[in-house]
Amino acid sequence: MSTTLDSSGLSSTCLVILDRDGVINHDSDAYIKSLEEWVPYPSAIDAIAQLTQAGYTVAVATNQSGIARGYYDEATLHSMHSRLTAMVEAKGGRIAHIAYCPHGPDDQCCCRKPLPGLLLQIQHQLGMESLTGSWMVGDSLRDLQAGEAVGCRSVLVRTGKGEKTLANHTDLENTLVYSDLAAFSDWLCQQQ
Incomplete structure (x- = not known):
């Protein structure tokens, strides 16, 4: 497969987009509502650093409907993302951008996944x-x-809701499945 650099100088094959809850940090059906509840998988932080050091650009795309539901505010979300960024940078990695959707499922926005707005x-x-x-790495x-929807290659991790997603959907033949983000990162970095 040929690699073409676009006007930014970034090859699309070198971009890894991550979901947040269930991929980078533990998820909760009751929502992650505070900095104290935001608990990263240590291996995920290391994986993001590994990807960065291998030359990949890492971004995050996360639905955060807890904001629309009134469970937490954007300042709380920003504090979680500041901690995430600091932890990744402390390991020698970088997150290029974090895009989040603050809307609820009935808000008719264009950014809430499964729509491609983020x-x-x-x-x-x-x-x-x-x-x-x-690459799009998620657990749902x-x-x-x-x-x-935008031509990404799909990766499902078994963390978070990944096992449930795998059990409920048998049509994932074009999706790579890994135990967690670290396992995917190890595989991807070995492909270089």
């Missing part, structure tokens, strides 16, 4: 012409659908 925000922010060939079908 990924398009990342594309715009990074100055890329296309996301075709980028909506993550994979958002990625597929």
Whole structure:
């Protein structure tokens, strides 16, 4: 597969987009409502650093409907993302952009996954012409659908809601499945 650099100088095949809850940190059906409840998988922080050090650009696309539901505010969300960024940077990694949807499922927005709006925000922010060939890593079908809508390659991790997603959907033949983000990162970095 040929690699074409777009006007930003970033190859779409070198972009890895991550869902947050269930991929980077523990998820909760009661929502992650505070900095204290935001508990990262240590291996995920290391994986993001590993990807960065291997030359990949890492971004995050996350639905955060708890804001619309009144469970927490954007300042709380920003504190979680500041901690995430600091932890990744302390390991020698970098997150290029975090895109989040603060809307609820009935808000008729264009950014809530499975719609591709968050990924398009990342594309715009990074100055890329296309996301075709980028990686979308998630633990739910909506993550994979958002990625597929813009030409991303799909990766499902078994953490978070991943096992449930795998059990409920038998049509994931074009999706790579890994135990967690670290396992995917190890595999991807070995492909270079």
